[in-house]
Amino acid sequence: FWDCWLEGGFKNGEIVPLPTQEFHCKNVENAFRFMSQGKHMGKIVITGLSDGKFCVETMKTNLGQSHLITGGLGGLGLSIAFRLAEEGCKNVCLVGRRGITNGFQKRQIDLVSKMGCHVKIITSAVVDLVASSLPQPSVIWHAATVYEDKMFSEMTEEAWNLVVDTKVKGYNHLRSIWPSTRIVTFSSVAAYFGNALQTSYALANATLDAYARKKNSKTLSIRLGPLDNVGFITKSKNSRILFDSVPFEIMNVDGVLDRIMKITGEKDSGVFGIYDLKQTTKNNNRDVKAKVKSASEGTGNTYTIKEAQTFVSVILGGSPDQYTSSTSLKESGLDSLSTMEVVNYIHEQSGRQDFKPSNITDEFTVQSIVDVIVSSRGTSVVETFTHTNKDSKTKEAEFFDSSPNRPIVHSELATEKTVFDGPEPEPEISHEPVVTINIAPSFIDFDSIISALKTADVVVLRQSDPLVFNHGAPIESNNEISIAKFMDRYVALSEAFESTSSTVVAIIEGEVRGGGMLFPAVADVCVATKKASFGLPEIHRNMVPSVVSKALVERLGQSTTRRLCLTGESFQTEQALRIGLIDHIVDDDDLDQFVSNTVRRWKSRAPATRFIKNELLPKTSTHSLAMGTVAGTWLMQQGGAGDNHDIGKHEVLKISIDEYGVATLTMCDTTYQNTMTFEMTAAIRSALPRLRRDAKVIILMSSLNHFHVGLNPAKTREWRNRPTCHIAADMKECYMGFVELATLGLPIIAILNGKVYGGGLPIALWCDYRIASADVDMHFGNLSRGMSPAGQLSQLLREYLSP
Ligand SMILES: NC(=O)c1ccc[n+]([C@@H]2O[C@H](COP(=O)([O-])OP(=O)(O)OC[C@H]3O[C@@H](n4cnc5c(N)ncnc54)[C@H](OP(=O)(O)O)[C@@H]3O)[C@@H](O)[C@H]2O)c1
Known part of the structure; x- marks a missing residue:
């Protein structure tokens, strides 16, 4: 019956098949992207399959399979190679005078090779390239450059020619070998706007622009603004200072690559600019910043020269003991991209984000890494006006200073403490x-x-x-x-x-x-x-x-x-x-x-x-x-870390329930001194089913000489380099055991003794009835430690203390 009914329905046009959207099998990736957007109705049909064989086109660019990159081992050159490999290109030749000089280049080249792109290194100056030894490239990327920034009064013929010849003679040599191959050259905003000390560089770039403007030149000149994480800006402190005074934002290389690929995919000659003009604010914050050192409230862990040597050997290659404390990173082959590795590492290790690529000067050594990290862990640089008060060591600081678990402090780090308690003047903002x-x-x-x-x-x-x-x-x-x-x-x-x-x-x-x-x-x-x-x-x-x-x-x-x-x-x-x-x-x-x-x-x-x-x-x-x-x-749950909290084996909570249903929970964490820990949350959670079943009332007390002293600064310091949203989630998890206890629906009596500090106070206030011994010392002191009381505490105090 149903078959007849369906047949009739189709014949009469009463039943209409769902619409279909076709994709050729070469574009199957687009089909999946389209499907994942959830935009379609009906079916997505893959066409063009022959003999049941599925041929997938992985080439995403129309730029061809083989590429030659001059300056290919430099910051931008390596980034272009990586991007071309991602787009499915099969061969790249990287040209540089010195060849591979550091571990970072090796690693980048490994990554490019792993993507199925064959990498050939040609150790030669551009002007010495010989065509017969090279495959025919589909596109030549001319990114070779030398920076010889000098005042005109100090300029030498040699320095001038080095800069101009690398770009200009280099381009002409490439063109003479490959008269009709596309060339993409990289010029700079310095060619148009000028830049102090960069006359030769500006001239060389302006010449490349002029070549690209010629009719049928098959040459693109991409005029770049300053890039933050590769090349010029990372090479000397002066560069960044110079760029502070020009009207360009410093751009991230990833975004710039997107734009380069787009232009190159669509045009084959002409001059194109990729730079972002600064949004001007009259009173730049920098003008009002005064940097002062302060001893941070707690100091971090040790950091040794050995760790720095190991790190440097990972990024520059070789073994750790090849690098002494006085080895200069630049002299050992640090280039623009590996500079960023160092910067990111210092951010991670020191917790300070104000360390910039331009801080890595020629004099920056392995010892400098140690100095920056150690000084940041011991002292923090605060960019603000301050007011000092040497006697304001807080009650909690005293308590934790005497705690057995306080972090190790190097003697050379034990600097004078400076506490900021003056109002911060608001910088004047121009609208x-x-x-x-x-x-x-x-x-x-x-x-x-x-x-x-x-x-x-x-x-x-x-x-x-x-x-x-x-x-x-x-x-x-x-x-x-x-x-x-x-x-x-x-x-x-x-x-x-x-x-x-x-x-x-x-x-x-x-x-x-x-x-x-x-x-x-x-x-x-x-x-x-x-x-x-x-x-x-x-x-x-x-x-x-x-x-x-x-x-x-x-x-x-x-x-x-x-x-x-x-x-x-x-x-x-x-x-x-x-x-x-x-x-x-x-x-x-x-x-x-x-x-x-x-x-x-x-x-x-x-x-x-x-x-x-x-x-x-x-x-x-x-x-x-x-x-x-x-x-x-x-x-954190997605990354598997949510259930993976570090829960030690030591006892933090004793539980007994008597025949009348009186449950006594005794906090007894001798390791972390009754502070907020994942262990305590886990211990309370595991007791909840039993409490639900057998208890009628809960007594919460401590076997130590204090009740609870909130978050343990030593423990939270371990969180210092982690993303804030992860820290916030962990902080919440530390409180959750007590929250779940308080919302169990059973009356809770807190027996308070000794110190009830910080987050310990809301625990006491969540209980329904509080009995205190004579030595009780309640203090929510978060403010004196530069923290605001948790929302719960401010809310609870308002409930309890307001009239
Ligand atoms: N990074 C920026 O902020 C920025 C801004 C505007 C424009 N640009 C332009 O972007 C391009 C790439 O810059 P980058 O930042 O990647 O520079 P980079 O990191 O200094 O790399 C330049 C590379 O060129 C190589 N090189 C120098 N002279 C050479 C020669 N005669 N023959 C062959 N290779 C040579 C160098 O290697 P060896 O010394 O080992 O030979 C070096 O690896 C340049 O044209 C630059 O003008 C960059």
């Missing part, structure tokens, strides 16, 4: 009327946006890519730490949007997904063209939208946001307008006019717009930070 920020598809420039939200009256957010507004966090990455670090910055961005008094306008002309949805969610006015589309696809990758979901709740309401999170569905402009995510749909051609009309309305109305945002209708929520904690818990 810009309108700042437009171009948002990149897969990278958020957190600092620029946050700084604009502090200074500008109106912030306009536009997309830099024609198709994509922003895709949020790098959720495809397998590196949980990089996602967690992104999350920290994202939380800061979300908080900046919550607290800003700038008016925010978002203009959406392409895809917005995942964390990128924060931008329309927080915008005061959001307009979109018909090309825009939206969605929270995290669920398709077994991820969850985190901070962004709360911003969306404020704009769309709970139920709509929940649906978007759960379904991961993507939707177009009309639906976005219907649910209130955007405010207007504007035709592409009218967009600029619409924006300027809207923004004009606010010109010279800044006091009113700021009053509306600050006083009249302020954002009340401060949920970003809390959501960061929630996200941290999720991320």
Whole structure:
């Protein structure tokens, strides 16, 4: 019956097959990408399969298989090689005068080879290249460069020629060997804007630009602004200082590579600039910074010269004892990319983020690594005005100084303590009327946006890519730490949007997904063209939208946001307008006019717009930070770390339940002195089923000479280099045992003795009845240790102490 019915249905056109979307098997990757976006209805069909054989085209670029990169072992050269290998290229020749000089280059080349790309190293100056020994390249990337920055009065013929010849004679030699092959040369903004000490470099680059402008030159000249993590800027302290005075932002090499590949894929001659102009703020913070040293409240662990030697041998190759304390890193072959390895390592080891590539001068040695790390662990550099008070050692500091578990302090680190308790003068902020920020598809420039939200009256957010507004966090990455670090910055961005008094306008002309949805969610006015589309696809990758979901709740309401999170569905402009995510749909051609009309309305109305945002209708929520904690818990569970807390074997809690159902929980952690630990949470949790079954009342007490003294600073110091959202999640976990005990529904009597400090105080206050011995010393002293009392404590104290 059903078959007949179906047959009839198809014949009559009553039953229509679902639509199909076809992809040729060469583009199967695009098919999967399309499917993962959840945009389609019906079936996705793969065509072009012959003999059941599946042929997958892995080449993603139209630039050909073989590439020659001059300066290929330098910072940008290696990055290009890596990117070409990622795009599926099969051969790269890297040309440099000295060949491989360090372990970092070796490792990068290994990575490129592992991607199936054959690497040939040619140890030669560009002008000495001989065609017969080389394969025909599809594209030549001319990235060889020498920097000889000198005052004109000190310039020598040799220095001048070295710079100019490498670029200009080098280019001409390449062209004479390969008259019709595409050449991509790298020039610099110095060619156009000039730069102190760089006359020869500017001339060489301007000449390359001129060659690329010639008709049929088959030459592209890409004029770059300063890159943060490769090359020039990393080579000397002066470079960064020079760039402080020119109007360019320092750019990240990854974003720049995207733009290079795009230009190279579309054009084969002409001059193209890749540089970001600085958003000017009149009173640059640097002007008001005064660096002073302070002994940090606690000092870190030891760091030895051996560790530094081992690290240097890993990045530069060889064995640790090859490097003495006075070995100069630069002289041992440190180049631009391995410079970044050193910088990141110092950030990790020292916890200070103000160490810059430009701090690595020619004189920077293995010993310098030790000095920076040791001094940062022992003292912290605070960029603020200060007021000192030598006698303010806190009660808790005294307590922990006498604790057996305090960290080891090197005698040379025991510097005079300086405590900051004076008010910090607010730097004077100059307001810009309108700042437009171009948002990149897969990278958020957190600092620029946050700084604009502090200074500008109106912030306009536009997309830099024609198709994509922003895709949020790098959720495809397998590196949980990089996602967690992104999350920290994202939380800061979300908080900046919550607290800003700038008016925010978002203009959406392409895809917005995942964390990128924060931008329309927080915008005061959001307009979109018909090309825009939206969605929270995290669920398709077994991820969850985190901070962004709360911003969306404020704009769309709970139920709509929940649906978007759960379904991961993507939707177009009309639906976005219907649910209130955007405010207007504007035709592409009218967009600029619409924006300027809207923004004009606010010109010279800044006091009113700021009053509306600050006083009249302020954002009340401060949920970003809390959501960061929630996200941290999720991320750690995904990485397997959530259930993996380090739980020691020692006894921290004794439990007895008598025949009347009186349960006595005695905290007895002699190792960590009744402080917040994962062990205590685990011990309480394991007791909960028994308490639920047999107990009628709980007595919570301590067998030590104090009740509980909150978080253990020695333990929390171990967290210092970790992403904040991970730390917040762990902090929460440390409290959770007591929270679960307090919400069990049984009456709890606390017997308080000795010190009840910091986080120990809310434990006492969560109990229903408190009995104290005569020696009890209650003190929530977080402030005196530079911490604010946990939300719970401030809330509980208000309940208990207010009239
Ligand atoms: N990084 C930036 O901020 C920036 C900004 C604007 C423009 N650019 C441009 O981008 C390109 C790449 O710069 P980069 O930052 O990657 O520089 P880099 O790290 O200093 O690398 C340059 C490489 O060129 C090689 N080289 C020098 N003279 C050579 C010669 N005669 N023949 C063959 N190789 C030679 C050097 O290796 P050997 O010494 O071993 O031969 C070095 O590895 C350059 O054209 C530069 O002008 C860079």
